[in-house]
Amino acid sequence: MxxxxxxxxxxxxxxxxxxxxxxxxxxxxxxxxxxxxxxxxxxxxxxxxxxxxxxxxxxxxxxxxxxxxxxxxxxxxxxxxxxxxxxxxxxxxxxxxxxxxxxxxxxxxxxxxxxxxxxxxxxxxxxxxxxxxxxxRPVIPQIVPEETGVVQMHSTGYRNPDQLPEGAVLVVGAGSSGSQIAEELLRSGRKTYLSVGPHDRPPRSYRGRDFTWWLGVLGKWDLSTPGPGTEHVTIAVSGANGGQTVDFRRLAAQGMVLVGRTEACKGGKLSFAADLAGNIAHGDSNYLSVLDEADAYIARNGLDLPKEPSAREIGPDPDCVTDPIQELDLAGAGITSIIWATGFTxxxxxxxxxxxxxxxxxxxxxxxxxxxxxxxxxxxxxxxxxxxxxxxxxxxxxxxxxxxxxxxxxxxxxxxxxxxxxxx
CATH class of the missing domain: 3.50.50.60 (FAD/NAD(P)-binding domain)
Structure with a gap:
């Protein structure tokens, strides 16, 4: 032919x-x-x-x-x-x-x-x-052995809370997918653990403008490729529930348990990196830097946009951040499912x-x-x-x-x- x-x-x-x-x-x-x-x-x-x-x-x-x-x-x-x-x-x-x-x-x-x-x-x-x-190709780190008996899936396989077996859920990855899925599980009444790695955390909106608008007028959409290893910085941003700034402290106050990066599993026990507080602080720094640049842009151009002092109010760290969990027994915590929001290759x-x-x-x-x-x-x-x-x-x-x-x-x-x- x-x-x-x-x-x-x-x-x-x-x-x-x-x-x-x-x-x-x-x-x-x-x-x-x-x-x-x-x-x-x-x-x-x-x-x-x-x-x-x-x-x-x-x-x-x-x-x-x-x-x-x-x-x-x-x-x-x-x-x-x-x-x-x-x-x-x-x-x-x-x-x-x-x-x-x-x-x-x-x-x-x-x-x-x-x-x-x-x-x-x-x-x-x-x-x-x-x-x-x-x-x-979805990436699931080979950390938790199958014989542990916990249901494991990538975020591409997750549909809704009802598809998961009864019990608590660990979501690994706190970017856009992980943070949204974890919040949905929490709202459904599930005990939810969220493994938080390094991330940027921009405001959903500020002074009456969405963050996509701010990135546009500040010229940030046109930034050229960053240095090696920084191309895939996790961004915690969400349009869910009408669009809200991702706030891990708020989620913790509602009952979500934050842990650091998931590192290893042995004998049914997960271990986490001692980086949770640093990751949260880095996200806060990124968030505040956007507000600073937005305020400077408004002042420089004489824009009449409403002030929003409450946007700079960052509450105290929750107990799970000040006294982080370093090891977690999956069975003891009642965790029956793990959702890996860990990206793609x-x-x-x-x-x-x-x-x-x-x-x-x-x-x-x-x-x-x-x-x-x-x-x-x-x-x-x-x-x-x-x-x-x-x-x-x-x-x-x-x-x-x-x-x-x-x-x-x-x-x-x-x-x-x-x-x-x-x-x-």
Missing amino acids: TPEKTNTLVVGGGQAGIAMSEHLAKNGIDHIVLERHRIAERWRSERWDSLVANGPAWHDRFPGMEFTRSVADDFPGKEEVADYFVDYAKMIGAPVRCGVEVTHVRRNEGRPGFRAETSAGVIEAENVVAATGPFQ LDYGWLDVDVFEASGKPRHQRGVSPEQGVYFVGLPWLSRRGSSFIWGVWHDARYIADHIATREGYLAYRPMPQKALAGA
Whole structure:
């Protein structure tokens, strides 16, 4: 069977793939978008039931379309976010093929382009864009042995409190996912333990403006990639319950037990690092630094925004912080479930090109890899801090599409015949 041909093959039909399709089309570049499940599938089937976007509807969207069910300051639910991308793909006429998995991509030998083997046949393309995003393979640290008898799952497997067996729950990881899941469990009446590692803790809003607005006017969305080891700083921010600042002291006052980083398990007993107080203090420092910069911006620009002195009120450390638990007997504490909100690792096993570091991280500059014709979009810090956010992906995709169009222009160049030049 003759392989199907296209100029650019986009692998992944989430926010990154849909954004790429829009900009490729605007550049007149023939392309196909392949999605192994449904458009924005991870929003539907790999997130908990009550998940909402971490940014308000006016901010976390593409420029060309607003949310239809949520108003500007609402935090859209996960189904609405997924529906948004489905509707956007229809609006722009994106050539998305769902239910098609890409199993292997390699460069052609002796001629340009790539050969992609898929569940629906072979496709040949001049360019390949990996738009599978950062949430590819869930990471569960091998700390608690299975024989302990505790139900363990990644946050991608959690749906709601009712799916868990009776008993207390330990949530490991206090970023956006972990803090929201832990609070939901606490509200459901569960005894909840939360393992808190290093994190940033921005205010949800300050002086009448959401923190996404503050990061915008303060220029923080455009920060370039930070130093090694700091690319994946955990951010504790939430749009749940109408949008509130994540406050671990408040959660502790409501009955949540905070512990440090989960380090080891032996004989059914978990041990925790002695870093809880330091992690909480670092989060407070980050929080206050945003308030300081916001106040300075307001004063410098003479803005009439209401003062909010209560925002700087930080209560005393709870007992679980001043006298932290260093070891916890799982059975003795009645813990029957552990939810690992511990992030993801990349998985580009299908992409057989020499552009990856030993860690599996792709080498690229703003999504352009050293292998001509191979591109990446949707990764954190691809070009700046905002890269993994919905609007940031859209702008990164535009840059990559423009790069492809420019390269195609060079490839299309044909010099004028020498005879014609002589005749001139």
